[in-house]
Amino acid sequence: MIVLNSSMVERFTPQELKSVIGHECGHIHNNHGIYNILASLLIDGVGASIPGVREVLALASLPLRIAIQTWSRAAEVTCDRAGALCCGEVESIISTQSKLLSGGLLSGHQVNVDALLEQYDSLRTSPVRITEMLSTHPAGVRRILAAKEFINSQVFYDWHPELKAPDMHLYPKEELDARCARYISVTKNEGRGK
Secondary structure, three states: OOOOOHHHHHHOOHHHHHHHHHHHHHHHHOOHHHHHHHHHHHHHHOOOOOOOHHHHHHHHOHHHHHHHHHHHHHHHHHHHHHHHHHHOOOHHHHHHHHHHHOOOOOOHHHOOHHHHHHHHHHHHHOHHHHHHHHOOOOOHHHHHHHHHHHOOEHHHHHHOHHHOOOOOOOEOHHHHHHHHHHHHOOOOOOOOOO
């Protein structure tokens, strides 16, 4: 089931709503809900109600939790791609992320995307990026950078050949994944291509 709240419906354009719905359909199509439930059971389920065992499990399962959250952040980027494919553009993914970063109160035109991207440069050099290790979602600026990479990939234009200009240089899926991995990784300190 996909639920859109009224403020989202009121403040997002039809294309942005398509990207949100496409993103959520990406989770459904890829069975992310099932994997998340299994991961939660694996990490938190066994012995969680026995006094003292919960704390021991929490400590012992930290590497597993970090690995699962890394997968979860990558899954969000995958679903952002599904949203871009559904709406036929990446601009709506970028404006949607911008609105979500601002609480959905601003229109995409009021958010300076370049300023958001500069935040990535600060984020990647700060120890604060390590706090993202246990986050299920990449920082919004990371998702915007990954979406910008997606628009230059062969994958996008395989789905939307009508949008491809004859002189476009597109990179293959392997290169797309490598480019996006440097944005969603919280352990590496790599800059963005300018």
